[in-house]
Amino acid sequence: MPFNRRTAFAAALGAALSWPAHAAEPLRVVASFSLLADLVRQVGGERVAVTPLVGPGGDAHVFQPTPAHARQVGQAQLVVSNGLGYEGWMPRLLQSTGYKGPQVIATKGVKAIEGDKGHDHGQHGHGRDDPHAWQSVPNAMVYVKNIEAGLCAADAAGCPAYRANAARYGADLQKLDADIRAAWASVPLAERKVITSHAAYAYYGQAYSVRFLSPQGVSTESEASAKGVAQLVRQIRRDKIKALFVENVSDPRLIEQIARETGVKPAGKLHSDSLTAPGGGAPTYVDMMRANTRALVQALGAAR
Known part of the structure; x- marks a missing residue:
């Protein structure tokens, strides 16, 4: 079929118009x-x-x-x-x-x-x-x-x-x-106690019946008081809390200090206020929630 410039132009124009804006x-x-x-x-x-x-x-x-x-x-x-x-x-x-x-x-x-x-x-x-x-x-x-x-x-x-x-x-x-609720089913309610760097997990705790404690308040800008850290150390010893986590946006030194004073080794890192770059373990919201739940449940299971 011979090449027709006018037909080709009309076809191209039609394709452009049909292409979503x-x-x-x-x-x-x-x-x-x-x-x-x-x-x-x-x-x-x-x-x-x-x-x-x-x-x-x-x-x-x-x-x-x-x-x-x-x-x-x-x-x-x-x-x-x-x-x-x-x-x-x-x-x-x-x-x-x-x-x-x-x-x-x-x-x-x-x-x-x-x-x-x-x-x-x-x-x-x-x-x-x-x-x-x-x-x-x-x-x-x-x-x-x-x-x-x-x-x-x-x-x-x-x-x-x-x-x-x-x-x-x-x-x-x-x-x-549903998967998060199923993952927690194996952990008794009384054992669902976790220490994190700052208070980023109250909504998770409320939704999935987990008790989170932290030396810092809801902002990473807030300073943890010496008295507050001492109270937390006493509570960790008294309640025999075994799950201690740092976060991907927080300075780890405070949690490391608490770990030294209690003898409880940090169980890993949680993602709180930020996703990771691709390949970092939590590049999407769904990945983040699954990674956090997996880390928490594993830490509490290993502590038994």
Whole structure:
């Protein structure tokens, strides 16, 4: 069949018009930290381009935005943050960039735990809500619903895709929740006591009936008092607590000091406020929750 330039042009034009518009220009979404960015990717799929302000391994508690971060926010079409006071720097950042676009507060509708409730630590909490709500899988399902609604509002044409992705991922989260409960079934309630660096696991503890104790409060910025650490050391000895963990965003020296004073060796590392880079053991939210549960259950099983 002879080559026809006009026919070829018409075919190319037809292909271009039928190609979805979002393929060339995905929705630009800025998420406050790595874990939220993963949830946005799960719901947004190929229609979104997500940038976390605090990347894998970073600590949002002590994050200081740079002019480059301000530019990212200024160019965003949607900003997703955790809320509950987690990103104390976010209001200033939004104000400085003049961002007036849509926002998603992922914790909207979550029943918050007070910062000095739901866990034990050697000092008083900040008298505010604990922001680490993602540590409960049922709460992560609320995050997903909020993200789905935010993406639909920012990109109405993509709403059917976002709804389908959110339904698929929601089923993954339901399975994750069931698997975590099944994993804990082998550990008696009285033995579910764990020491961590800072109080990041109250929601996990509430959802899965685990008691977490920590020398620091809900923020890694908070200082552990000598009196608080001494109380914790006494409690570890009295209750014969055998599971001691450092976190991927916390300075390990405090836990190492407690380990020396109690003779309890750290059982490993937990992921609290950050995912890892690919290959690091917790590159997605589901991977993080599975890795943490596996480490906790193994440590308490080995301690028996």
